[in-house]
Amino acid sequence: MTEAPDPRPPFGAIRRTLRRMVAAGKTAQFALAIMVLLTVLILLAPTRTIQLQARSLSAEVQIMGEPLQWNLDGAIVCAPSLDRDLTDPDCGAMASQLTLPDEDYEWVRGQQLRIDWTTDDLRITSLNEGSNWPANTVFILSHEDAQRNGALAFVGHVTIGQEIGAGSTGYVLEGQYTIYEQGLLARFLPSWSPDVTRQGEIRRGDAIRIVCKRNWISPCEDEEPLDEPRLFSNQVSGSITMDSDGEAGIHVVGLGVESNSMVEIAYAGRSEALLVRPNWIQRAAASSGLLALSLLFSLIAPLLLPFFEKRKG
Amino acid sequence: MTALAAGLLSVLTSLPAPSTAEEARLVTEPFNESVRPEANTGGARVVGLQFLGGSAEADLHALIPARWADAPHFCVRTNSSDGLYDSVNTYHMPQDLTAPVEVPHLRDSEHDGIITSLHPEGFGIRITRDDCDAVTDDTPNALGLWRDARPGDSFAIFVNSFDADRVVAYPQQGSGVECEPIGADISVAFDQRCVLPLPLDMTQFYVELQPIKNGRRGRIETILIDTR
Structure with missing residues (x-):
């Protein structure tokens, strides 16, 4: 007998990520906020x-x-x-x-x-x-x-x-x-x-x-x-x-x-x-600033990973 | 005295079109019109013969001369200057031609919203004697009234210049008039208006339209106009 598929939408992974971000340390939250702000400032023209x-x-x-x-x-x-x-x-x-x-x-x-x-x-x-x-x-x-x-x-x-x-x-x-x-x-x-x-x-x-x-x-x-x-x-x-x-x-x-x-x-x-x-997608595709930011983010992301680990105790 | 005359004139011009007019009946139902998503960029050279009006939403009136009483029908063609709307309809000739004939264009049209939103110089009306199918170059034209226009001492011919540098209109009597761009923003179906004085002593006259492009004369178009 096969198991019935889960009727719930596959939001589990997103929910887990969000929960981890909320639970993350202040340093990680600050770094994320800076990244989001820089992305918006780069794409707003x-x-x-x-x-x-x-x-x-x-x-x-x-x-x-x-x-x-x-x-x-x-x-x-x-x-x-x-x-x-x-x-x-x-x-x-x-x-x-x-x-x-x-x-x-x-x-x-x-x-x-x-x-x-x-x-x-x-x-x-x-x-x-x-x-x-x-x-x-x-x-x-x-x-x-x-x-x-x-x-x-x-x-x-x-x-x-x-x-x-x-x-x-x-x-x-x-x-x-x-x-x-x-x-x-x-x-x-x-x-x-x-x-x-x-x-x-x-x-x-x-x-x-x-x-x-x-x-x-x-x-x-x-x-x-x-x-x-x-x-x-x-x-x-x-x-x-x-x-x-x-x-x-x-x-x-x-x-x-x-x-x-x-x-x-x-x-x-x-x-x-x-x-x-241009719309924001074309702006993102052509933006050298966003490319630089994503490179920077990919470099510092591993350093931020420990801050996303669930705090214990 | 001049101010008084101007005041009287403004009161007269603000009056609605005569309500005693006999209403024209369509020969073939339903009302024949089309709105297309893409403009009709070809078409005729003369697209409208009418008195220039204001901004009210009075329906179309035809100034049909009494001598047309022997014809069974008359034709009304309308075009928007952007080339997106046009209508072609044949009407029964009314019995009473002493007053302007009311043509229920806005009432019969399913696109009255589009028509009333057009610039006063963006809607050309051409009224010709006989059925629409039987119109030739020699068929006489009558003048139209649109919006709150009333018969004045000058009328406009809306012309498609077909990209000519200039179009000059020569009435049968009097000097030529340089045509000017219409006031509407989009001018695909017609782009020029020639404002000519209405001759007082003639009930039938012709106007010749001479286009000029790159210093060369184009083909002259002659239109015959019957007035009341």
């Missing part, structure tokens, strides 16, 4: 820095640092016109050339610009009114001039690529995002560099930007909330450069200001944008 890098056919920038000048030597400036029959040889349909005083391509705070790469040229469209030009004015640069003029650097908000839809031409070709984090403990240790806690691919047709959510340590820089409650566009230091190898598209790099930020990935068809940030 209320802020992070996000870096985006992509080759894209378009990017949208809102300038937040002023004044900012870009070297647009050789640009043809085209102002929009409502004259249906007008065709300018350089500006194309329904636009006329605008002559601006020298060195007057100065963007002001809040200026929204869309940068489009086409096979013929690089086009910078002023989506709102500028200091000397109306909305929808286009600055057209040949690829050679754009290359010669150098990087277009900015401080502001950036959206890389457009959601791909019928007729889209401004989509991302490829790219990556990288999330750097530093746990609370690492902030107090000199020369402790941040860990890469998550990285991923940006795929064709994604529209990417960095957003910020307020928390107790990170107020978010900007005042303009986005559509989702408590989400703000995260400020970025970025640059736009032409590809030196003659590949299609512009290279956009943006490094977000440290905050409680996330990568927002929108793709046409999705009802809600995807928000990417």
Whole structure:
């Protein structure tokens, strides 16, 4: 006759361990508490820095640092016109050339610009009114001039690529995002560099930007909330450069200001944008601090064993 | 005097849509609508022809001209700018076309919560003469009233620019108008609004929509609009 299986859940081992910990000496309890506290301090990362890098056919920038000048030597400036029959040889349909005083391509705070790469040229469209030009004015640069003029650097908000839809031409070709984090403990240790806690691919047709959510340590820089409650566009230091190898598209790099930020990935068809940030498991897997702590613990654990023995008498 | 006029105007615009309107009846039950988890990213160029309204939850009204009385049916298509909601329904032509026709869209819809939460510029209404299946490029359109909108001196055309740099609307009379981005956050099904003055001396007129991309003219779309 076989013995009937024990119907009770297999909590015996856990209960025994807990009982031993409670009964352990003060030294062992103190050591355990220190370990738990250090683990929490290593894994708590209320802020992070996000870096985006992509080759894209378009990017949208809102300038937040002023004044900012870009070297647009050789640009043809085209102002929009409502004259249906007008065709300018350089500006194309329904636009006329605008002559601006020298060195007057100065963007002001809040200026929204869309940068489009086409096979013929690089086009910078002023989506709102500028200091000397109306909305929808286009600055057209040949690829050679754009290359010669150098990087277009900015401080502001950036959206890389457009959601791909019928007729889209401004989509991302490829790219990556990288999330750097530093746990609370690492902030107090000199020369402790941040860990890469998550990285991923940006795929064709994604529209990417960095957003910020307020928390107790990170107020978010900007005042303009986005559509989702408590989400703000995260400020970025970025640059736009032409590809030196003659590949299609512009290279956009943006490094977000440290905050409680996330990568927002929108793709046409999705009802809600995807928000990417590391969870505590990914943080634990990438944490060099936690690795060091677990090594330390494995070394001192045998020394603590006698303190866990049941006290007698 | 100006302040008085503005005050009167604000009182008038805050009034609900006329309650004496005759209600349109569906030709085919049940109400045909769909909410999908993934957006419809294709679709038509002109998605809405309507007066811009406020934030009240008044149901849809159609400003159907008297000359449509000889048609047995009319069609109402609606789209949300995020491309997730749309409806296509054919209604019987009401007898009384002297007042705006009430289209019980919110009442018949199972997704009225979704519709009322949309931005006023995130819900396009296109009303056309005849059955929805019989609509062609030449079918005349009527204007819609949504939320607490009342017929004003200008109306909006919601347009899918299909990623054009600009869209310019040219009415039959008067100068062209540059279309602007809609106020709604997500603009997949349509992304531009062209606000045009309502001509006072014409009951039928056309509007031409000219997209421009990279300095090149796109295909012109012409829409015919009947007003009351």
